[in-house]
Amino acid sequence: MSLELRKVHIRDVVLGGENRLTDGVLFIDTKELESLILEDHRIRSVSFDLARPGESVRILPVKDVIEPRAKLEGGSSFPGVLDESMTAGGRGITVALKGCVVTTTGPIVGFQEGLIDMSGPGADYTIFSQYINIVMIIDKHDDINPHEHEEVVRIAGVKAAAHIGEIGLTCEEYEKTVYDWPVIGERYAQYPDLPKVAYVCNCMSQGLLHDTYFYGRDTKKMVPTMVSPLEFMDGALVSGNCVSPGSKTTTFHHLNNAVIDELFERHGKELNFVGLVLNPMMVTLKEKYRGAMLVADLVESLGVEAALITQEGFGNPTTDLMMACKNLEDMGIKTVIVTNEDAGTDGLSESLPDMVVEADAIVTTGNSNATLLLPKVDRVIGKLEDIERVTGGNVDSIKPDGTLLVEIHGIMGSHNLQGNTLLTAITV
Amino acid sequence: MKRVLFYTNQFFGQIGGEEAAYTKPEVHEGPKGNANAIAPQLADAEIVATVICGDNYYAENMEDCRAYIRTQMEAFRPDLFLAGPAFNAGRFGIACADACAFVEEEFGIPTVTAMYEENPALEMYRKRIYILEAGKSAASMTKDARRMAGFANKLLAGEAIGLPKEEGYFAKGRRVNVFSDKNGAVRAVDMLMAKIHGEPFETELEISTYEKVQPAKAVVDLSKAKVALLTSGGIVPRGNPDHIPAATAKVWGRYDLSGMDRLEPGAWESVHAGYDPVYANDDPNRVAPYNTMKQLAEEGVIGEIYPFLCSTTGNSTSVADAMRMGEEMVEQLKADGVEAVILTST
Structure with a gap:
């Protein structure tokens, strides 16, 4: 399996006019995009806005963030989501528009939606402040229930990202990277002197706003599965607008999985990256035992000596993380885990609700309970009052002077558990 | 000039050895005993008085001793409270740490003490106060006095206190967020490589131990x-x-x-x-x-x-x-x- 990823750099976006990409400036025909989105009759209205890095703009409540993508060869950009038939991702040529993202907002579905500040202290806590946000404000019809509402905004976001991606499809200026993923026997045999390493990617699979979709399939209906990292990079995973904002693995994060990037970076130099297991984390204890057992089973079959596990969410999913860690360590597989912490607003509480002694190598992406005072901004895209209902906010979040007191929980991807953040925590 | 109140025990306060361990607290104007090792190194502050108390007396009469310190705090109105260093002396360590915790919590001024890492007072008080690293015995007095004075100068000047390792204090156990120069994925792969090769690595989060909840007895009826x-x-x-x-x-x-x-x-x-x-x-x-x-x-x-x-x-x-x-x-x-x-x- 081989994937050519073409990165097209976007330096500005203009809404309106005809679709084109000239000198790094992306023009989007919003009328055409609007009619495409409104093909879903559950949507009452859709509108578009832009938020650029450094602007005094706040977007909330954000549901998902998606990188615009298109396929030049080998299927569609988000296989299994928009099409009935499908071709597996990770093959052919994919075009990724870098520097801009599609950000979905609109009336709140649930408590798990977050905020993005494009400037000020909040901007340091989200990678999305560094991108031009093409914001899509989606309003649904009244009779759409919460589960359908989530589906509506999820699919609209993916549709828009695929549509916008197409604009850059034939762009001749791009940066090219080719990723190879040979068959298992070849992978095992190459670099015999380097340690073999596997990656276990935990994903949330727990219901409304706690789901992940694999080729369009709800991961609640799956057991742990071996997946190629090239498929991850190529749209096989879509976020179900999942989990609280700070620890959210957006579709953008799946497409740009920080651990996969780093393992490929060192592949053939320091280590031999031989496999990846996708582990859906479910609600009941029995499912957790089953998941952790199958993770260990699959990783063992890869013949690796070490593994890295990343996480999504916190609380009961910490148990999935710890069980998988214990099972791997018990097999003699050296394991590192990535987690966030809930150490309380004062940072004095125990950080995690569950732990095993085998978890002796932990990378932390920060204390999600820590609070941050955000300044008043010139412009809000969305509805500021929703901060009172989402994770990280409360009724006292909006201060009389217009500033906003939030736990960093409330900021999109602030402590992303795939390690796509510089945030960490130390003990003082 | 800022004002500092100093606390030490009967031995370092030059009253006597173990036989004087039941000495009741007393106060002397200016620096006395080992306070003199620290006083000259304070940048813009003077030790206005030294409280000396026998270690046994403090350990067995904590409330009395705190009341005595309260009186001295009110009389001398210091900007900072210094105690020790207590080295590996258990009772002295408890007295120093308890006095600091009392002063900090009651009067809201910064306090500094220092002791050896195995001093039992460390685990009892580290969450509440700054405890600096000190040697096992008085042999390291010069070095420890310098560290205490330096840290006190920072606190008095209102300067930001750095990380435990940089400043030489024992971590209080509070988790604070910082930005690293490498993202979590890079740090995780770094840690994995070290673990694979048997090289030393430091986990970013220590394993917690939880209090076990004893289930209540079953309801009879x-x-x-x-x-x-x-x-x-x-x-x-x-x-x-x-x-x-x-x-x-x-x-x-x-x-x-x-x-x-x-x-x-x-x-x-x-x-x-x-x-x-x-x-x-x-x-x-x-x-x-x-x-x-x-x-x-x-x-x-x-x-x-x-x-x-x-x-x-x-x-x-x-x-x-x-x-x-x-x-x-x-x-x-x-x-x-x-x-x-x-x-x-x-």
């Missing part, structure tokens, strides 16, 4: 017991009157159930951000099974139902907040004569 329903599943009256947050709740609510046979959909809702609330909103009894409790009471299985629902959102709640809320609930329930509890999660 449930048919005579008063039983309460508690939930961390975030079921509250519609509109969330107590504004219980969707995550990281620090408050819980107590809601009147009298006259009800079940939690009516529409009248109750879930405000918990950690699970799909649709099914709980359709029927709140799925999370807080008051209808079943009521039925069991009618059948005589349960003697009596406590007529209030105690509820919070157990989502990203810190262990410390969870323990505090639990204790508050128990206090209320005990006062109301509740003998057993059914606690549901999500």
Whole structure:
């Protein structure tokens, strides 16, 4: 399996006019995009806005963030989501528009939606402040229930990202990277002197706003599965607008999985990256035992000596993380885990609700309970009052002077558990 | 010039050895004993007085000693309190740390003490005060005095205090967020490579040990017991009157159930951000099974139902907040004569 990823750099976006990409400036025909989105009759209205890095703009409540993508060869950009038939991702040529993202907002579905500040202290806590946000404000019809509402905004976001991606499809200026993923026997045999390493990617699979979709399939209906990292990079995973904002693995994060990037970076130099297991984390204890057992089973079959596990969410999913860690360590597989912490607003509480002694190598992406005072901004895209209902906010979040007191929980991807953040925590 | 009050024991205060360990606290104007090792190194501050107390006396008369220190604090009005260094002396370590904790908490001024890493006072007081690293014995007095003076100068100047390793203090155990120059994925692969090669690495989060909860004894006769329903599943009256947050709740609510046979959909809702609330909103009894409790009471299985629902959102709640809320609930329930509890999660 081989994937050519073409990165097209976007330096500005203009809404309106005809679709084109000239000198790094992306023009989007919003009328055409609007009619495409409104093909879903559950949507009452859709509108578009832009938020650029450094602007005094706040977007909330954000549901998902998606990188615009298109396929030049080998299927569609988000296989299994928009099409009935499908071709597996990770093959052919994919075009990724870098520097801009599609950000979905609109009336709140649930408590798990977050905020993005494009400037000020909040901007340091989200990678999305560094991108031009093409914001899509989606309003649904009244009779759409919460589960359908989530589906509506999820699919609209993916549709828009695929549509916008197409604009850059034939762009001749791009940066090219080719990723190879040979068959298992070849992978095992190459670099015999380097340690073999596997990656276990935990994903949330727990219901409304706690789901992940694999080729369009709800991961609640799956057991742990071996997946190629090239498929991850190529749209096989879509976020179900999942989990609280700070620890959210957006579709953008799946497409740009920080651990996969780093393992490929060192592949053939320091280590031999031989496999990846996708582990859906479910609600009941029995499912957790089953998941952790199958993770260990699959990783063992890869013949690796070490593994890295990343996480999504916190609380009961910490148990999935710890069980998988214990099972791997018990097999003699050296394991590192990535987690966030809930150490309380004062940072004095125990950080995690569950732990095993085998978890002796932990990378932390920060204390999600820590609070941050955000300044008043010139412009809000969305509805500021929703901060009172989402994770990280409360009724006292909006201060009389217009500033906003939030736990960093409330900021999109602030402590992303795939390690796509510089945030960490130390003990003082 | 800033003012410093100094605390030391009978030995370093030059009163006597073990035979003077029951010396009652006394005060001397200016620096006395080992205070003189530190005084010249204070940048813009002077040691206005030295309190000296026998180690045994302090350990056995803590309240008296704190009262004595209070009097001296009021008399000398210092800007900072220094104690020790206590090296590996257990009783002296406790006296230094206890005096610092008392002064800091009662008077709100910064305090500094220092001791050896195995001094038992370290674990007892490290969360409350700055304890600097010191040598095992007085042989390291010069070095330790320099460190204490340097740290005191920083505190007095209002300078930002750096990391424990940079400044030489024992971590208090508070987690603070910082930005690293490498993202979490890069750090994780770095750590994995070190672990593979058997090289030293430092976990970014130490393994916690949790307090084990001893289950209460079984209820002798449930048919005579008063039983309460508690939930961390975030079921509250519609509109969330107590504004219980969707995550990281620090408050819980107590809601009147009298006259009800079940939690009516529409009248109750879930405000918990950690699970799909649709099914709980359709029927709140799925999370807080008051209808079943009521039925069991009618059948005589349960003697009596406590007529209030105690509820919070157990989502990203810190262990410390969870323990505090639990204790508050128990206090209320005990006062109301509740003998057993059914606690549901999500």
